[in-house]
Amino acid sequence: MRIVVTGASGFIGKQLVPLLKARGCDLLLVGRKREILDNLFPGIATSSYSDFLKLANGFDCILHLAVLNNNQVADWDSFVRINADMPIEVCRKAKAAGIRTFVFISSTHALELNDKTSYAESKRLAVERLATVEGIGRWVLYLPAVVGDQLGGKLAVLNRFPTPFRRAALEVLKAFKPTVHVSQLADTLRNLEPLEGDGIRNMIVTAGQGENVVFSKAKRFVDLAFSLSIVALLWWAMIAIWVAIRLQSPGPGIFRQQRVGRNEEQFTCLKFRTMFASAPNVGTHEVPISAVTPIGHFLRRTKLDELPQVINILRNEMSLVGPRPCLPNQTDMILERRGQGVFAIKPGITGLAQVRGIDMSNPAGLAQCDREYLQLQSLGLDVKIIVETATGAGSGDKIRGSNITP
Structure with missing residues (x-):
């Protein structure tokens, strides 16, 4: 599977890219600063947003991770520009490059209609706009808190503790809030069904509580x-x-x-x-x-x-x-x-x-x-x-x- 990834230098991307590579995926990483991507992921092809159309021919899908997160302070216009306008622009470029499927990473916060934060509202706006783009298959993946070998956001404080304690604390926290491990996300992406034409589908990706x-x-x-x-x-x-x-x-x-x-x-x-x-x-x-x-x-x-x-x-x-x-x-x-x-x-x-x-x-x-x-x-x-x-x-x-x- 050949995947173009935007926003790979973020918390999820740093842990996800090596896992996709280990699963045999051919990757092209796209970002504003190629030198950052080159340093983070040596040996993996990189590109700027302006040039990736030239390199993306023949890729199966594009995974859009670039985001202004809910733990960042910004005005509404900034959230709209990065979380709603940017995905539509990238999706249209992917279509022009002949990529069949666009994968947009959203958040379970966006499923809560009572959540009126700029982050959740901008994510919902992006999905509304994606529904109007024609000629390319679109997946919207809704993620809860993402965990891996390293934790981010409010959970980052647990990184200071020994692994056994961190795992035990995570089990307790997972009982109160849904999560997904980054390896599960990698498996989901690796096995994602290609969507042809104007298809658009939603999926919630979580670990569930079955084994908790x-x-x-x-x-x-x-x-x-x-x-x-x-x-x-x-x-x-x-x-x-x-x-x-x-x-x-x-x-x-x-x-x-x-x-x-x-x-x-x-x-x-x-x-x-x-x-x-x-x-x-x-x-x-x-x-x-x-x-x-x-x-x-x-x-x-x-x-x-x-x-x-x-x-x-x-x-x-x-x-x-x-x-x-x-x-x-x-x-x-x-x-x-x-x-x-x-x-x-x-x-x-x-x-x-x-x-x-x-x-x-x-x-x-x-x-x-x-x-x-x-x-x-x-x-x-x-x-x-x-x-x-x-x-x-x-x-x-x-x-x-x-x-x-x-």
């Missing part, structure tokens, strides 16, 4: 602490709700329904019954509003119908935060989630899609949002989702013809 013992133990501790606290503090309210449901309409106070959980294993999900016993066993968005009992409206609006699911958490079938579990007969939803690898984690009482207002009437959109949570999950994100849920963010699965949520 600190995260898994801490998440389970939070789940257990929450569930036991609910049982200890609200047992009387749960009994009162159960009695009220039984008195108002025929049927059980607790509604039991099979749901699809981790690794596609089915489990019995518990909720307070909010519908008449004759309601169909389908997704909530398919149920008519007339199927909801009078007290059911209140329970759904206040989310009190979810309280029995603390039992599912204690059974280790669910988590406090995760993708909402679907029904076994929601085959479209299952297929979409299977394709996105979502069943690798436990479902949750609330989740990223819920606070964003994405429900199961949109299987593809919901599965993509669940995939985003899978890639970005951290204790910090979980806390944010819990707070947003408690303050009424999102809408969840709506009852057909109403704004009532499950």
